[in-house]
Amino acid sequence: MSGPQFIHFQSYSRKANKAGQSIEQVLGEAVRAPQYSKHVAEPLPPVVVYGEAIEELDKQQDEMVSAGFVDVALKDGRIAQRGIRKDRHILLTAVASYPVPVALVQADTDARREYEQWRSLNIAWLRRMFFDGLISVVEYWDEAHSHIHAYILPVNDPGCSARQLSPAWLAKEEAARLAGEDDRTAVRLGNAAYRERATRVAG
Secondary structure (H helix, E strand, C coil), X not given: CXXXXXXXXXXXXXXXXXXXXXXXXXXXXXXXXXXXXXXXXXXXXXXXXXXXXXXXXXXXXXXXXXXXXXXXXXXXXXXEEECCCCCCEEEEEEEEEEEEEHHHHHHCHHHHHHHHHXXXXXXXXXXXXXXXXXXXXXXXXXXXXXXXXXXXXCCCCCCCCHHHHCHHHHHHHHHHHHCCCCHHHHHXXXXXXHHHHHHCCCC
């Protein structure tokens, strides 16, 4: 498919953010649990197109957090290990929506073939980007446009930081660090770097 394509990344913690979003909510929506799928008129189960089912992903992230830790510097100079806090972002998601209506993709053989090629290219790109951190990719056919959701875990990071998997977030941290002690400048430059990197991440 020609033309620009868009993919949305967002990370989540077990503790809900100000918008009420949490891993429980995200995974509940993923399996189309009724309380989290009110935006879908006639919910259909997701189709796993890569990796594990959502239920297995949920178990894997629980195991990852149980084994995870962060190093904390104590006042006396010693380093102690602490468990993973509930507000730590431990799950990264990616959502890509196909720009052709579901009805057309399902009705036309060529349109379906093009969709499947688009899906394969997205999965291949995600695998190159996240390796074994890409745990699951599912697709949905119960909205106006078919779309895929990818779920990524920081499996090789004892600190379980999903934000460190996002190129845009890393660009923000680097820009803020280079800004020095000026907090307002750091925030402004960090946000600008985040937006700039996010717009070209697929390049």
